[in-house]
């Protein structure tokens with residue numbers, strides 16, 4: 001059975017007539033093109049240009065816009081492909097009416113009907129739910145991004161009362177640095193909207209009980225339901241089956257956020273997709289890769305496509321190599337059981353780093369619509385060469401004592417087999433065989449228990465041909481090339497290394513940074529990736545979620561390598577906990593004439 005999918009789509013709104021109470025005579029047609037772009041965005045409130053502010057606080061699809069000059073315009077998001085009307089045409093919905101269609105699209109009508117959103121965190125007792133999901137929901141509530149009628153339900157096997165869940169959640173909530181004043185009050189209000197239901201993940205009966213409780217909260221309104229699967233992957237399908245059969249919405253949309261890992265290789269991923277699609281349409285499945293929700297990853301396209309100075313340089317003609325670097329200064333502490341079955345390549349490279357690579361390297365999409373962007377990403381992935389063993393170095397951390405403290409080896413984790421060969425570090429050289437990137441090495445490096453926590457993109461440019469200042473650089477011209485660094489985390493920044501004259505009477509050059517340091521430039525705290533992604537899922541915006549063909553293309557690149565590593569029982573290079581990782585990573589880079597940009601520099 002397929003869940004009733006009444007996802008609302010949001011591009012190209014039409015303008016409704018101005019409220020008669022408006023004192024302004026300005027009409028929406030007087031909006032500038034910039035304003036029109038903002039207005040037509042699916043998440044209008046978030047993408048408004050400075051001149052507009054939203055009067056409406058709800059995530060309803062009718063938004064009242066107030067311009068600086070006092071003019072007011074109402075926008076209504078139109079109903080598109082996956083709307084009730086179209087679902088009816090496809091035979092997925094049996095009963096609907098014009099009124100229901102309006103309601104299901106979240107459009108309030110004159111009789112005062114409003115839609116509700118129920119967010120069920122499946123696996124609410126777990127690490128991710130506590131660390132990320134509840135805090136992100138609270139942050140959205142705090143910022144007034146959640147709709148007027150919303151309920152959060154925790155679902156897991158652990159026995160808990162509503163009060164116990166609230167107590168657990170309250171310990172994880174934090175307030176924005178710049179808005180502490182009424183935080184306690186807001187927390188209380190938020191917690192009052194949180195409830196708990198204990199049940200098994202494979203019990204339709206338990207999900208039916210949940211359904212009853214959700215209905216009570218929905219109080220006859222149009223019900224939109226979001227399930228967040230924050231559970232181990234072996235129970236994804238059971239939970240989806242039960243949610244679908246017993247707790248999907250009868251008259252609104254039902255969406256499911258699926259956490260990674262989406263399989264272990266091409267076959268298991270295809271099997272998972274097939275199993276999920278027994279119960280869900282593709283557009284109901286929101287495969288989350290939280291790196292896509294990170295501020296600087298989202299900014300990649302803005303940087304490239306809205307600045308004339310970057311896009312013309314974005315090719316093999318000017319770029320020598322691209323480096324995608326992820327490192328953590330802690331090991332698998334507490335997650336060894338999960339990690340040992342996956343390893344760093346599946347945990348970080350096949351998803352987070354590859355997604356960044358695809359966004360970095362894609363051609364200009366036709367528009368900012370989800371499908372246009374995802375089409376371009378798939379093209380890049382399909383143009384890439386599957387990874388081969390000779391282009392990869394793997395490592396595993398070993399115990400190390402520093403300053404009297406002994407840090408554990410990976411295999412000291414009780415949930416990890418003593419003879420495990422699972423890589424906790426990997427470096428790889430990837431290639432995109434298309435006209436833009438032919439021959440440019442894309443180097444990836446990811447590791448746990450390294451000396452620093454960081455995620456960054458480094459773009460090393462070619463040297464200046466016939467450079468007048470060559471003699472100032474000595475024989476190593478590569479040392480003097482420009483480098484663009486996009487520091488995703490921590491301490492977000494974008495900086496460009498340039499050669500500069502050291503002030504003085506001589507002619508000495510040094511390398512300096514043109515630095516956009518976020519903490520200095522923007523006073524507002526950067527939202528967590530999960531906030532953006534949860535809000536997108538609620539709003540039906542799929543741009544930052546992984547489509548099934550993207551996933552297939554990603555696995556096709558890594559599956560042969562993963563099989564080889566496992567079948568040939570490749571022994572990882574051991575590196576001390578807290579070090580910079582295996583030396584092999586440098587040999588790999590050197591083979592392609594590359595020096596890792598993060599080595600020997602503080603920035």
Ligand SMILES: NC(=O)C1=CN([C@@H]2O[C@H](COP(=O)(O)OP(=O)(O)OC[C@H]3O[C@@H](n4cnc5c(N)ncnc54)[C@H](OP(=O)(O)O)[C@@H]3O)[C@@H](O)[C@H]2O)C=CC1
Nearest residue numbers: 123125126127128129156157158230231232233259260261
């Ligand atoms: N934690 C993290 O930082 C990240 C996690 N993820 C992914 O998110 C999902 C959730 O992660 P996380 O919260 O760490 O997971 P947990 O191991 O904490 O599991 C979540 C909940 O699922 C239930 N559960 C755990 N193991 C089993 C089992 N074998 N059978 C049935 N139920 C079980 C438990 O709840 P109860 O016993 O109460 O039912 C547990 O509280 C996973 O898919 C993970 O890969 C992705 C990125 C980061």
Ligand SMILES: O=C1O[C@H](COP(=O)(O)O)[C@@H](O)[C@H](O)[C@H]1O
Nearest residue numbers: 260290328347348352455489529
């Ligand atoms: O998906 C995962 O990501 C985290 C790192 O996320 P970050 O946002 O803290 O950088 C990683 O620790 C974990 O192993 C992996 O599953």
